[in-house]
Amino acid sequence: MDRPDQTTHFGFRDVPLGDKQTLVNDVFHSVAKRYDLMNDLMSAGLHRVWKDLMINALNPPRGEAPFALLDVAGGTGDIAFRAAKASGSGFRATVCDINSDMLAVGRERAVARHLEDQVSFVEGNAEALAFPDRAFDAYTIAFGIRNVPRIDLALSEAFRVLKPGSRFLCLEFSTVDVPGLDRIYDLFSFKVIPTLGRAVTGDAESYQYLVESIRKFPRPNAFAEMIRTAGFSRVSSQSLSGGIVALHSGWRL
Numbered sequence: 201m202d203r204p205d206q207t208t209h210f211g212f213r214d215v216p217l218g219d220k221q222t223l224v225n226d227v228f229h230s231v232a233k234r235y236d237l238m239n240d241l242m243s244a245g246l247h248r249v250w251k252d253l254m255i256n257a258l259n260p261p262r263g264e265a266p267f268a269l270l271d272v273a274g275g276t277g278d279i280a281f282r283a284a285k286a287s288g289s290g291f292r293a294t295v296c297d298i299n300s301d302m303l304a305v306g307r308e309r310a311v312a313r314h315l316e317d318q319v320s321f322v323e324g325n326a327e328a329l330a331f332p333d334r335a336f337d338a339y340t341i342a343f344g345i346r347n348v349p350r351i352d353l354a355l356s357e358a359f360r361v362l363k364p365g366s367r368f369l370c371l372e373f374s375t376v377d378v379p380g381l382d383r384i385y386d387l388f389s390f391k392v393i394p395t396l397g398r399a400v401t402g403d404a405e406s407y408q409y410l411v412e413s414i415r416k417f418p419r420p421n422a423f424a425e426m427i428r429t430a431g432f433s434r435v436s437s438q439s440l441s442g443g444i445v446a447l448h449s450g451w452r453l
Contacts, residue, residue: 273344
């Protein structure tokens, strides 16, 4: 049980641990309708390449064999739709997100893509998933785990709901490791992205939080150790685009 004095970070601010989820929810309620457009603008379209690399690593079966994917914090359906396109008729995805506005966008997109029979949307918390043990063949989370107040609980839940032999994949912003690029990236993040957020969504503060939250996320080695602590084996990470993002992997064996 949380102590009343426990705190965590919300961007660069320390906040009571119990308050973070509400604050994060407010961010995504605010930006849901323009979330994917902002992803294109902020990354110059690179987020599409990163997500495609995640799906390549997932490598879902293309035949009729059943394959159940749980995509967490993926409310707009981006990862699930990509996985469905790369899969066969046995593929099913459950998108679990705590934010109802993001899920509403995802459901609309599923209907527009005629994928409502393969991709379902469930409101839920990554820290306490309402799914049985060993229910899924893969777990994905893209650019969402840094917004979870208790990352260790989310990782433990990921391990619990995966079948033995199944894979955990996490795409997340990371630590830039190219000299010179780090300064350009910081300038773009703190000076351009909030201004862009104000122009496109009418909300600069949410994007200020998002760029701050990237800097507070554990470095790859530290996050890898958290994945191992949750029970995963063969843990690895792949740096992408000079360390702007990393693809983390672990197996439930």
